[in-house]
Amino acid sequence: MTGYLTRRFLGMVAVLFALTAVIYAVFYVAPGDPAQLACGLKCSPVQVHQLRGQLGLDEPVYLQYAHFLKGLFAGRDFSAGAGVLHCDAPCLGISYRTNEQVTDMILNRLPVTASLALGAMVIWLLLGIGSGLLSVLRRGRLTERLLTSLTLAGTAVPVFIIGLLLLLLFCAYLQWLPFPTYVGLSQDPQQWFWGLLLPWTSLALLESAKYARLTRSSMLETLAEDHIRTFRAYGVSERRLVTRHALRGALAPVIALSALDLGTMFGSAVLTETLFGLPGLGKLIVSSVNILDLPVVVGVTLVTGFSVVLANAVADVLYAAADRRVVLT
Amino acid sequence: MSEHLVEVSGLTVEFPVADSFVRAVDGLDFTLEAGQALGIVGESGSGKSTVAFGLLGLHRGTGARVRGSVRVAGVDVVDADDTELRRVRGGLAAMVFQDPLSALDPYHPVGDQIAEVYRVHRKVTRRAARARAVEVLDRVGIPDAARRARSRPHEFSGGMRQRALIAMALACEPRLLIADEPTTALDVTVQAQILDLLHELRAETGAGLLLVTHDLGVVAGSVDQVLVMKDGRAVERGPVAEVLGTPRETYTRELLAAVPRVDAPVAVHVHPGGGSTAEDDGVLLEAVDLRREFGRRGATVAAVDGVSLTVRAGETLGVVGESGSGKTTLGRMLVRLLDPTGGQLRYRGRDIGTLGEKALRPLRHELQMVFQDPASSLNPRRSIGESIADPLRAAGELDDRRIRARVGELLERVGLDPDWYHRYPHEFSGGQRQRVGIARALAPEPRLIVCDEPVSALDVTTQAQVVELLGQLQRDLGLSLVFIAHDLAVVRQVSDRVAVMRSGAVVEHGTADEVYDSPQHPYTKGLLSAVPVLDPTEAAARRDARRAVVPG
Numbered sequence: 098m099t100g101y102l103t104r105r106f107l108g109m110v111a112v113l114f115a116l117t118a119v120i121y122a123v124f125y126v127a128p129g130d131p132a133q134l135a136c137g138l139k140c141s142p143v144q145v146h147q148l149r150g151q152l153g154l155d156e157p158v159y160l161q162y163a164h165f166l167k168g169l170f171a172g173r174d175f176s177a178g179a180g181v182l183h184c185d186a187p188c189l190g191i192s193y194r195t196n197e198q199v200t201d202m203i204l205n206r207l208p209v210t211a212s213l214a215l216g217a218m219v220i221w222l223l224l225g226i227g228s229g230l231l232s233v234l235r236r237g238r239l240t241e242r243l244l245t246s247l248t249l250a251g252t253a254v255p256v257f258i259i260g261l262l263l264l265l266l267f268c269a270y271l272q273w274l275p276f277p278t279y280v281g282l283s284q285d286p287q288q289w290f291w292g293l294l295l296p297w298t299s300l301a302l303l304e305s306a307k308y309a310r311l312t313r314s315s316m317l318e319t320l321a322e323d324h325i326r327t328f329r330a331y332g333v334s335e336r337r338l339v340t341r342h343a344l345r346g347a348l349a350p351v352i353a354l355s356a357l358d359l360g361t362m363f364g365s366a367v368l369t370e371t372l373f374g375l376p377g378l379g380k381l382i383v384s385s386v387n388i389l390d391l392p393v394v395v396g397v398t399l400v401t402g403f404s405v406v407l408a409n410a411v412a413d414v415l416y417a418a419a420d421r422r423v424v425l426t
Numbered sequence: 427m428s429e430h431l432v433e434v435s436g437l438t439v440e441f442p443v444a445d446s447f448v449r450a451v452d453g454l455d456f457t458l459e460a461g462q463a464l465g466i467v468g469e470s471g472s473g474k475s476t477v478a479f480g481l482l483g484l485h486r487g488t489g490a491r492v493r494g495s496v497r498v499a500g501v502d503v504v505d506a507d508d509t510e511l512r513r514v515r516g517g518l519a520a521m522v523f524q525d526p527l528s529a530l531d532p533y534h535p536v537g538d539q540i541a542e543v544y545r546v547h548r549k550v551t552r553r554a555a556r557a558r559a560v561e562v563l564d565r566v567g568i569p570d571a572a573r574r575a576r577s578r579p580h581e582f583s584g585g586m587r588q589r590a591l592i593a594m595a596l597a598c599e600p601r602l603l604i605a606d607e608p609t610t611a612l613d614v615t616v617q618a619q620i621l622d623l624l625h626e627l628r629a630e631t632g633a634g635l636l637l638v639t640h641d642l643g644v645v646a647g648s649v650d651q652v653l654v655m656k657d658g659r660a661v662e663r664g665p666v667a668e669v670l671g672t673p674r675e676t677y678t679r680e681l682l683a684a685v686p687r688v689d690a691p692v693a694v695h696v697h698p699g700g701g702s703t704a705e706d707d708g709v710l711l712e713a714v715d716l717r718r719e720f721g722r723r724g725a726t727v728a729a730v731d732g733v734s735l736t737v738r739a740g741e742t743l744g745v746v747g748e749s750g751s752g753k754t755t756l757g758r759m760l761v762r763l764l765d766p767t768g769g770q771l772r773y774r775g776r777d778i779g780t781l782g783e784k785a786l787r788p789l790r791h792e793l794q795m796v797f798q799d800p801a802s803s804l805n806p807r808r809s810i811g812e813s814i815a816d817p818l819r820a821a822g823e824l825d826d827r828r829i830r831a832r833v834g835e836l837l838e839r840v841g842l843d844p845d846w847y848h849r850y851p852h853e854f855s856g857g858q859r860q861r862v863g864i865a866r867a868l869a870p871e872p873r874l875i876v877c878d879e880p881v882s883a884l885d886v887t888t889q890a891q892v893v894e895l896l897g898q899l900q901r902d903l904g905l906s907l908v909f910i911a912h913d914l915a916v917v918r919q920v921s922d923r924v925a926v927m928r929s930g931a932v933v934e935h936g937t938a939d940e941v942y943d944s945p946q947h948p949y950t951k952g953l954l955s956a957v958p959v960l961d962p963t964e965a966a967a968r969r970d971a972r973r974a975v976v977p978g
Contacts, residue, residue, distance in 0.1 A: 322528065323523065323525060323528035323529050324528060324529055324530050324531045324532070326484070326523075326529075327521075327523055327529045327530065327531075327591075327594075328531070328539075328542075328543070329484065329515075330479075330482050330484055330515055330516065330520075330521045331515055331516030331520065331521075331543040331546065331594070332511075332512035332513065332514070332515035332516045332517060332543075332546045332547060333512075333542065333543065333546055334512065334546075341542075342531050342533075342534075345531075345533040345534075346532075346533060419533075420532070420533065421532075421533070421580070422532060422578070422580045
């Protein structure tokens with residue numbers, strides 16, 4: 098197990114290195130001048146030139162990358178106007194536009210995205226596994242057909258439509274919920290919960306459809322297996338067959354997929370964040386890509402990339418824990 | 427009023443197929459008394475398992491139509507409500523299922539699964555149920571039952587899993603045990619142990635036993651009465667000694683005749699090459715200290731551990747061994763589907779064991795293989811003709827028209843209709859599919875064919891036909907065959923010489939007669955004594971002999 102985790106960790110580090118290198122390479126060939134964009138339209142060519150030097154953009158791209166790596170492990174210094182700005186390791190650089198440290202920018206926004214993704218996952222798992230289970234227990238009846246149609250509709254409607262509808266209904270029309278805002282969990286757990294409930298739900302509705310279908314189909318598959326027949330032939334009730342024997346088998350792929358989705362959610366929650374005005378990582382990366390703010394883009398990508406590879410590793414470990422026949426090597 | 431333990435009358439079971447019904451069981455009657463054992467024998471598709479499932483009302487809710495009456499321990503299974511039916515299932519009558527690997531839940535410890543069943547029928551605490559599970563596991567001979575009860579099924583061997591299933595059946599002290607092919611997936615020695623266990627338990631608990639099997643040998647030593655089924659009907663029934671000893675019906679006689687025997691060779695072999703043992707120049711393939719290890723760094727297992735043997739031109743070498751003995755690994759190395767990790771493999775005097783893929787290619791067509799499961803070794807999405815044509819196309823010597831003609835010839839040669847070129851594997855029976863596999867192996871005109879368990883998935887009558895076909899082809903084409911099987915009787919039937927494998931090594935080899943009539947190695951002796959015999963008296967005598975060897 099320790100050997101497996103070590104190998105897995107080294108693999109993750111290698112993937113993240115490759116990721117940063119690729120982004121630097123893409124930025125090198127991408128059109129547009131970051132210095133011009135950071136300086137604004139009113140800057141004279143001289144000012145732009147000066148800024149370019151200040152940001153280190155006049156250096157060859159491999160040197161810029163080397164500085165970035167050094168900052169990551171040892172920290173680095175930036176010349177900011179007159180003084181020197183020191184940035185401790187792990188330093189992801191400073192934003193071209195705001196001169197803010199990227200590490201701080203990410204740390205400020207990470208809790209928002211993390212709250213959003215984790216909370217949504219809890220809801221989509223409850224909804225997805227619940228309705229999948231229900232449709233198996235009530236197979237062939239009206240409940241099942243109703244659930245199938247609902248989940249299909251859930252998959253078909255884009256998240257910003259669902260989100261908008263929920264917003265209109267619960268915040269504007271019924272006024273049961275406040276308009277979503279982000280309040281830190283440590284500040285006020287209750288406000289945190291109510292403020293995020295709608296974003297969670299709209300994300301989860303979309304995802305839960307997928308989970309309901311996955312739960313249902315893998316459970317039906319398990320129900321057709323021989324060991325289910327064994328317990329049926331020993332007088333075990335149908336409900337117990339489903340909840341104790343079929344669900345366990347069906348959960349393994351659900352666990353694996355949800356860990357992956359959670360990882361992806363860190364980078365792709367941008368629509369939800371934008372719709373509900375939440376200051377998360379998704380919003381940050383979109384605005385930074387538009388102005389070619391390289392350090393921010395690299396930083397956010399590293400964090401989201403890390404969460405994806407970490408989620409992958411966690412999924413594998415969980416899968417092995419759910420099914421003892423799986424040996425991690 | 428004397429109540430029978432099982433009373434089946436006019437049982438008819440029909441399964442929905444497309445828009446009509448197929449009759450699997452057709453007006454079957456039988457009874458079974460407490461403490462007695464009834465064997466239901468038949469080939470696949472005879473409806474024997476359908477009957478067994480019917481006794482527990484397992485057709486309910488599957489869309490099958492059940493008519494007639496089935497009474498088990500006084501309960502009318504056809505009409506009982508769900509609650510009463512659940513009381514029968516496992517409580518009054520318990521089923522021992524066929525495939526012990528898939529019949530247990532892979533996610534839960536074996537002990538918990540037995541405890542769960544116990545708690546369905548008895549109002550006891552979780553703890554008491556666990557204790558009961560350990561008790562029955564211990565009863566069926568699982569060593570260190572308290573600890574093993576916490577293991578999951580995949581941590582058990584095939585024989586132990588089958589014991590665990592029997593333990594589950596015993597948990598609630600049912601009055602009827604239904605065993606559906608309880609030993610089909612097991613090695614002969616383990617099979618003997620399981621049958622002995624069932625026999626003992628019946629004597630001890632006084633429960634009735636219904637044994638469903640395709641194997642007449644299994645029935646001989648284990649039941650009092652036997653019922654032979656064909657196409658859903660009872661063809662013949664009576665005391666086991668009578669039915670097996672002096673069968674009245676033609677079908678029963680055919681079945682009996684098809685059973686391969688260890689005690690008497692059937693086929694007469696012609697040895698065009700080096701049949702006589704004095705001659706050594708006919709050697710086609712020779713393995714010298716051949717080895718194969720699996721695994722990496724430190725954790726290697728030698729599947730084949732220094733095997734030396736020779737295959738002469740035109741002869742059949744039989745390789746017998748139980749599962750895990752390395753016989754399949756050896757077979758694959760002989761045709762270089764697997765690379766040996768040590769030793770030499772000489773084909774017509776040339777070492778091909780270390781030959782690279784490119785150098786090997788001109789020889790590939792001379793070494794062919796027939797696989798165990800013809801269903802999975804044929805591509806289901808391609809017609810059988812295309813599958814057979816593949817090796818011909820790969821050789822690239824014939825044009826399309828000639829390939830078609832050659833495939834037609836091959837199909838005819840293996841006893842199939844040449845017009846079936848465009849049919850797909852699922853349209854054929856198991857025996858026909860195996861014929862297709864043989865035709866495919868014959869296509870490139872090989873000198874040697876390694877057959878890995880070619881008949882173990884087939885019914886006895888089909889088995890006999892395929893074995894006959896292989897013998898015929900060998901005589902006509904002068905082929906050399908390596909025939910790998912776990913079934914000692916089949917191997918004797920086809921082989922000139924036999925090698926007995928155990929734990930990756932050949933423990934004994936010689937001519938078939940030598941090995942079978944005067945086995946030298948204790949392992950060979952043990953194997954031979956475990957083979958079921960068709961004579962019930964002899965079977966009982968052997969059981970007593972086995973018990974004398976291993977007391978308790």
